[in-house]
Amino acid sequence: MRPRIEKVDFAVDEHIWGHRLYDEQLPHLTMLEFLNVLWSNAGAPLREEPGRTVTYKPQRQIRLRSLLFNNPYVEAIRARAIPDADKWAEWEALFLEEATGRGDKDIGHLRRAFLSFDDFARAIELLRSSAFEGQSNKRWSSKFVFPFGPDALYEDLRFESDGVSNDRRFFARTGELLYLMLCRSAKGAELGDRLVERLFSASAPMNRLVRTLQGEPQRADDDRNVGYLPHASNPRFDRMCDDWLAVLSRDMPAYDALEHLIATAGLNLLLYFLECGARAVGDANPVELVCEIVSRDRSKVRALSGESFQYNESLSLRAVRASVEDIRSTPEWEAALASADPSGECAAVLRAYFQWPPAGGDEDVDAARASGEEMIRTLAAKAESRHDQHLGKVHWSWSRALGLSSRRLSRRVRYAPNDRLLKTLVVAIVDDRMQFDEFLHEAHTRYGLVMGDAEGARLVRENLVDQEALADNRGRLESRLLGLGLLRRLSDSCSFVENPFTSKGGE
């Protein structure tokens, strides 16, 4: 029996991917939501007790975020040639005018904490400069300070005259799902301990600074249940967990590791999205992403990577339709069709699977009187149209945010990884050094990335591309990595990919 999902008109995507992946919750926002869940569960991180839903109580840190993002006066006042006390007074008056009154009017402690207004302004400037999307034109309550430590975490909020709500605009539960995925990976508990140790150091200077601004943490009023994830285990969850453990083992500051955690999480979530889609449409081939390493000249690989992108782009929509239509082959459906009241029985079967049509019918009541086939058509159309709004855009927007897809030098979107993503791949895959061929092989096995001729052997066999074009592509990757300081050439035929942050500390 499928679990019931609240607050949805019907549940189709939810049973393929969970509730829910969301296109506007880009990987870094997914990470921030994840960190909120993790911090709330820091006592037993990434451990899911059987039969009990994971819950969490996110922080809100309204004082902190107001000071950072709803406080446009600091710089102007700092620049004025007036006595320090006047600066404070003037700023306070202006700030309080805009304050939400939910804890952010209480700012008397700041004068005691900072020796001068200039010091205060300098600290604000420092925190803003490292904020996520500090420069964007998002509402101020959706801007986030860099996750320096536990005090820097808070959830996305919407402030209105009549109150504050969590409108799930940018924290749409994808981070909750990420938490569950990692809980359900083989080494989840080990990872949980490592994450808490590395990322939640309350004594880290920047965290202490944030805490000074915020004071005692402000939390949401009640515990939340995390979203629904249909899979009890999945090789992709294990892959993600192993990637994170690898990143955390590298010799780099915790804050730098975050960048690679975000990118590997994004990449694995994207693959999860595609793989679940492929399974739903019955495609048994492993998901492949044919990547062009950008070259000036139009190459066959560019066309191919564009086609690969398009194929994957259409996968999820096909998956939605297929998963509705697959109901026809269930024994329940056949029994319903053979029953005395096929229409009613079919509706009941659909309801059990998809929470639709609604039992106490309102506008959908007509649907319940229709034939089974008609109902399937209606539901598939509804599901497709809902899917198109957000979930259907996940592949497009995430692959772009990850630096995996690009339109560079072309009108079509295609897979063309950028330097940052390539660097993350090296950090995640290579322990200290690895032969280039092996690296390509690993990138293919782990993430389905096709960048060289050996990995694209299938494409060559099917005459989609000649081997030379893929070999050129591989050569371009080699040069790119060389330019990024991630590769060493030994001789004409032998090069090694090197991780500059080897666990041992390297050269």
Add this chain to the structure above:
Amino acid sequence: MRGAKQENNNGNSTMNDTTMASAVLPPPPSTRWVRFLRNYGPLPTNGNLFDEYVHEAVRRASVAPVVLSSPHLEEMIVVMTSAEPCSILIAGTAGDGKTFHCRSLWAALGGSPTEWSAPGKVKTLTALGGRSVVFVTDLSALLDTESDDALEGLERSVSSGDGTITYVVATNHGQILERLRGLGARRGRVSPLRKPIQDVFLQASGGVPRLRVFDLSRTAYSRSLKEVLDAVTGHPGWESCQDCTFDSGARVCPIAENRRRVVGADDGGRLVGRLGDLVEISRLNGSHLPIRDLLALAANMLLGHPDAKDGLMTCADVPKIQDAGTIELAAVYDNVFGSNLPGRRAFSGSALPVFRALSSFGIGEETTNGIDGLLVYGTDDTRLSGAFAAVVGSDPVYGATPVFKALQERYLEGEEEARLDDGAAAFMERLSGQRRRLFFTLPAAREEYPFWSLTAFRFAGDYLDLIESLAARRPVDDKTRARLAKGLNRVMTGLLLDNHDKLFVASSGGFTQSKISVLCETEVPGRRSGGIGMSIRHDALAQRPCLDVVLAPGGGAVTFGLAPVRFEFLCRVAEGALPGSFSNECLEDLLAFKARLLRQSELARLSAAACQGDEVFEEEGSLVLTFIEIEHTGHGYSKPVSVRTTP
């Protein structure tokens, strides 16, 4: 330049005289040798560059072979004839001399030449008192099963170490690692040799027990270059040139002229010395130049001329070139960079690595105002004419030739044609040629015309001095140290700091990649004192200098290998000018270095906190953030901002 040869000048031959005369002159006496040498050059079919063919060529040409010493060969013979012989792995890139070493070792151990020339890539020698040596001359030519057998034999010989059957395996780097991986996969195990051999290749370890690895691609190059050039220019084949009519009187044979310049009797071998420096810097930057390339380079330097077939002269071409008056196009200084080769063969992707490596110095394009001023206005400007006469006018063959002077004059007079698009192209081309010539000929003492400024590596001279100081255990030049520290500070902070006596380890608060980092995590002296700070030392494994920064007493050092390109990058950043063409690679390397420094500082902070128990490192209840502030002079200083953390 011409030395004794000049005395033969009878002083009355003109171009017309020689044209007429060439018909009756006897043929050049060294034709055979020059033709043989030409076969070493960068020709589409350069047979002599393969050990397998050179013998036959020597016999046919009946000239003495070009003989190069091999320090490795002596060592190999010692290993094989010692009381406890062990297997040998000869690794190298194509053209490093793997086959040459195998064959020579075979002969030295008493193997017969006929058996060697017989077909078959695996040969066994059983002449050493019951011991046998298996030679595998070309791993890549073997089938998987054959190579598996051979490599398992090698593994056995290494693990048993009894020396009754030893192996000599010649291979390129990728091949042996690939074959060992394949062997492991086919046998369902991991070859015990793969990782240790890989580590030796990557200079991560010094050796493998009971297996001697000779990595021919790591031979010191400037020495090999000198040896190759000595062997070629000192070959007995040149002796008969003494009597050649094409290099006497007013006739200058460009081949003989080039040879004289390479020998460099007049200037203490400046050309070879500077070329050696270029080759050395290329090596330290990671490009590998096999012996085969150096031989090709030598032949090209002497024989290059763009009008000759395939860009390489034979003796028969010389009279034609003399008659056409295009001797100066054979300038050895242009030939070094392969300018003589047709279809820009020197610059294409398939070019020999040696030309690719040398062209990366940009010699000919890079210049300074002073040097270009001299070359353009030197004849007319009285303030420059002395220097012009000394460094350009003194060389009538490749310097101030009549053609150069005519083009220069036309350019200066601004004749109509010269004002058209590309009208000055011919002069510009000559200008490039002169810059190349000056790089190889300017005396080091002429400090107003620093020859390294004619390359993309303007600080290469300082770099080579640094290597020398480290080798001689002399203190590093203060200017160099200061420049490195200043460059590092600028990269670390993203601010135009001038500090050179200390290093700021700076963070942006968040990601290391951020453009500007104003938060000073820690600062250490620009030279090592009291166990902390920056030191510059020689890295024995990588065979080049490196920076070594220790942040806390007893803490680990963070090392940054100082390849010439990284050195150049830091120096240029310190001097405030970084051409856009500079590779992204150095910046990425430096950001990785910075991230490791920040990690080290994070660890130091954690361990300090752990040592002091609950007592926080800073004063209880307060937090000090150190900002880097910059004065208008460019001097940076740290400004602590104290924050009370308990209300």
